[in-house]
Amino acid sequence: MTTYTPMIQQYLQIKAQHEDAFLFFRLGDFYELFFNDAVEAAHILEITLTSRDAGSRDRIPMCGVPYHSAEGYIESLIEKGHKVAICEQTEDPKAAKGIVKREVVKIVTPGTMTEGKTIDANSNHFIGAADSIDSSHYALAYLDLATGEGKVECIEGSERTLISEIEALGMREVVVCENLHITLSDSLAKRGIVLSIEHRKETYEAEELFTEIPATVVDTCELLLSYVKRTQKSALDHIKPFEFVQKQSKLSIDANSMRNLELIQSIRTGGKDGTLYGLLDETVTAMGARKLKMWIHQPLAEKGAIEKRLGTVSALIDDYFLRDELQTNLRDVYDIERLAGRISMGSANGRDLAQLRNSLRSVPTIKTALESSDQPLLSQFAKRIDPCEQALQLLENAIAENPPLSVKEGGVMKDGFDAKLDQYRDASKNGKAWLTELEREERERTGIKSLKIGYNRIFGYFIEITKSNIHLADLERYERKQTLANAERYITPELKEKEDLILNAEAEGLALEYVLFTSVREEMREHIRHLQQLASVLSELDVLLTFAHVSEKRNYVKPSFHEGKALLIKNGRHPVVEKMMDHSLYVPNSCKLKEEANMLLITGPNMSGKSTYMRQVALTVVMAQIGCYVPCDEAMLPITDQIFTRIGAADDLASGQSTFMMEMMESQNAIVNATERSLLLFDEIGRGTSTYDGMALAQAMMEHIHHEIGANTLFSTHYHELTNLDNELPRLENVHVAAMEQDGKVVFLHKVMAGAADKSYGIYVAELAGLPSELLDRAKDLLTTFENAHAVQLPESEPEQMTFFDLQKEEPESVSKEEEAILDQIATMDVLNMTPLKALQTVFELKEKLDSKKG
Structure with a gap:
């Protein structure tokens, strides 16, 4: 062994x-x-x-x-x-x-790390915990350890729905019991999320953390707190009571839709540029930036709460000078939320407390400015602001104006805060000056001009008098310490006391200063709840000021809401696209979904703007329900409970899913979970399979949404045959993105108009992409060949429900069996998903077959 x-x-x-x-x-x-x-x-x-x-x-x-x-x-x-x-x-x-x-x-751990270069101050860093409630419901609790913000929600659906929410919240680590670990481990690992098992669930005496949440999710919160307490091994007094995220009070947006709409993160760069968050983020505090991001992730779904935010934004827009004063003062406010967290966990340094003090200095001015407003919503807002005067007074008395980063360096505590510390500092800084002054005083007192004060490591400080002058020394005060050949060395009680101070001043001073600092930091823990409440109010104010600033700068309008399903956006604009281009060149588009006709089938050329139009509608809804003005001339909106999108095409390499499988999974998520209050965006459903399969799936989905769900829906397609469905589905209307042919060229008008498009102009788009002219000419010939070879017509007598199984084929007049086989091959080709190069290659192959039969 x-x-x-x-x-x-x-x-x-x-x-x-x-x-x-x-x-x-x-x-x-x-x-x-x-x-x-x-x-x-x-x-x-x-x-x-x-x-x-x-x-x-x-x-x-x-x-x-x-x-x-x-x-x-x-x-x-x-x-x-x-x-x-x-x-x-x-x-x-x-x-x-x-x-x-x-x-x-x-x-x-990845979820509990609170400091470091990879921790973005403008983002929440959540660690989560998940547990099953029953066969179809999960509890998901999540906590930002740096800020103490904790939330919990009940998720209905499959594990995929749970994983989607975990992804959307950007979690790096999720805590589970052993039974759930088996089912989630592979899925989360492929997404780079660490799964941690916690065997113990501690019952917390701090019941105030769970007073606002249902009993069914308390165990999951305790599981999370048990793991955090076990790993951090420090006080967690800053953790706020868990907030229950009620489904009916929030607009739900799954991870795929968040990604497709580029709400927080750009698909192209992974950053915030080109996103709704990047557009709106003109906050001046880190707390405000985090709150804005959370509001975008979880927009409101209660009419009263939305209108209250909008009312506050309106009041701020109406008072430019107040808005400017408030933003100026907020710029001096540091991250109070995270500073409170550091105080609680015992990691706050002197500079942290100085930043907190400086932040609190700005609060009275902010409160007074709001109180002076004649707008009731703003004066009411002022009542929510607690200046935390006792905390400020403690910090003013205790902390130096510009303390160093490390407490061990000294200079953190303010002069005058502690008499003993002042003595140490005085002795350390002014020791030599004091000794010089003492030497002068002793010379005057004794009349010995040669008297001097010296020092050595063995005896310390001493008064040295030559033997010829000993008769002048005050031997009642002087105590002999050393005898030399020509002099005597003495010490006095006063010099002994100062010697101890001088020699030990720096070390003792630093030790005392650390004790005093930790005492002040400990005392500040009593104010954590008040500081967190203040941080919450100031961050909310920061976001509302940002909404007002951006809305005024970009000529947004205040949306209105009603209880029905109708949606009207007059001359709407995609906010991000508009920002990236000259406003005068942007082509606005209206969207009108009626109570009796709330489905739009959108056709039009590639690159004409169908996807942009769909995203623009969704972004308008999101912006309105976070309480911001919106980019259009007028907006009358319903309260939307969920947004589902199927936009864009990309394989999910992490989970090993193809484009078409991803399309079907995202579509399934929408079909299963959408309600009549949802907004559905489907872009080009059915592209990844054969033409008939794709058309059949697209039509079936439209029929199901129309008959079974009734949600507001935008559905774009290249299957022009589907445009006839408006005869069968009363709530479906056709619109198209217009294009115009001029001098042999196609001009995209980017204008959405009533009715169906008649062409897709795919070959023209290929021309814009720079494909060779001879290839494009050949593609045009091929297109004519394909269209003539297999024209699709609707049956003369329409069935009650349109179906592709009844589509008729034109019979060739007189062809050989070999030619018929080639025509059948052409008929089954997926032309819309065939690249020009593939089309060219196919034509050559068919030509070789025909030539070989003739030969």
């Missing part, structure tokens, strides 16, 4: 309790890693792998990182989906008997 040294045995005992994490084991000024941890970490971090004697026959692998720079290495491991257990020395090595005591003081 292998015998290791006591230190390695200690390491192995601690490692056995944290097998799923890299163990950073503190040895002096380094964190060391051993065995497999060392091998893996050295590879990931690109650091030297070495070895050491561990008492066994063979040396063991080892690598290490300096203590002072460990944060960067830890962050690298977390970014790659790993966990890191920080093991510290918990006693002074000098006082230790035997092996120094060590224990894990914190486990850093």
Whole structure:
């Protein structure tokens, strides 16, 4: 049996309790890693792998990182989906008997990391917990450890619906019980989400965290808090009561729709440029940026709440000078939410408290400005602002104006806050000046001009008098300390006291300052709830000011809402596209969905703007329901409960799904979960399969939505045969995006007009893409050939329900069996999904067959 040294045995005992994490084991000024941890970490971090004697026959692998720079290495491991257990020395090595005591003081995980370069201050960093309630419902709780913001929701549907919400919230880590781990592990791992098992559910005495949520989801919140408490090993007083996200009060947008509409993240760049969030984000605080992002993710679905936000935005638009004053003062407000979190977890430094103090200094001005408004909504807003005067007073008294980053450097506490600290500082800074002054005073008192004050390491400070002047010394005050050949050295009680102060001033001062700072930080914990409430109100104000600023700058209008389903957007504009181009060149388009006709079938050429038009309608709905003005001349809208989109084509490589499978899965999600209050956007359904399959699926979906769901729907298609469905579906109307042929060229008008389009102009789009002219000419010939070879006509007597099984074929007049076989092959070709090059290749193959038969 292998015998290791006591230190390695200690390491192995601690490692056995944290097998799923890299163990950073503190040895002096380094964190060391051993065995497999060392091998893996050295590879990931690109650091030297070495070895050491561990008492066994063979040396063991080892690598290490300096203590002072460990944060960067830890962050690298977390970014790659790993966990890191920080093991510290918990006693002074000098006082230790035997092996120094060590224990894990914190486990850093992808979901609990609160600091670092990869943590975006303008985004929430949620860790989640999921559990099944019954066979068709899941509870999903999520917490931003940095801000203390916790929410929980009940998700109805399949695991795919649950995973979609986890993705939409941007979670890096999800905590589950063991039974759910089996079913979710593969799906989440493919998406780069860490799945952690928590075996214990602690029952929390802090019942105030669960007062606003149903009993069915409390266990999931406790599961999450149990994991966070176990890994962080610190106070979590800043965690707010969990908010229950009620489905009926929010506009639900799944992850695919969030992505397709580019609400938060650009499909092309992955950043915020080109998104609705990027367009609207003119907030001046990090708290406001996070709140804006959350509002976009979870728009309102209650008419009264929406109109209250819109009313506040209107009041701010009407008072430019107030708006400017408020934004100017908000610029001086730091991230109060995260500062409160650092205070609670004991990680706040002097600069954090100074930032909090500076933020609180701006609050009274903001409150007074709102109170002075003659707009009731703004004066009421002022009543919600608590200036936190006691917290501000404590910080004003205690914290220096410009403290250093590290408490250990000193200079954090304000002069005058503590008399003893002032003495230490005075002794440290003015010690030499004091000694010079004491030397002058003693010379005057004794009349000995040669008297001097000196210092050595053995005796410390002393008064030195030559033997010829000893008779002048005040021997009642002087105590002999050392005798020299020509002089005597003395000390006085006053000099002894000052010696202790001077020699120990810096060390003692720093130690006292740290105690005083931690005491102030601890006292600030009493104000955390008030600070969080203040942060919530100020962040809301920041977002509403942003809405007012952007709406006025971009000539948006205030939308109105009604209880019906009709939707009217007059001369609407896609807000992001409009921003990227000259406003005067943008072609606005109206959208009118009636109570009796709330489905639009959109046809038109490629690149004409069908997808942009559909997205524009959805973005208008989202903007209105977050409480912002909208880009159009007039908007009368229903309250929408869900938005589902099937726009764009991209394989989901992470989950191994093809484009067509993704299209069908997204369509299924909409068909199963949509209600009559939802908004559905379907773009080119059926492209990834054969023509007849695609048309059949598209028609069946339209019929199902029309008959069974009744939702407001925009459905674009290249299947022009579907435009006849308006005869069968009373609530369906045709519109098209217009194009005009001029001088042999096609001009896209980007204007949506009533009726169906007559052409798709696909070959012209290929010409714009720069394909060779000879290829394009051949494609035009092929198109004529295909159209003549297999024209599709509707039956003369229309059946009660239109079906593609009744489509008639024109019979060729007189052809051979070989020619008939070639015509049948042409008839079954998926022309609309055939590239020009493939079409050209096909024609050559068919021509060779015909030539070979003739030969």
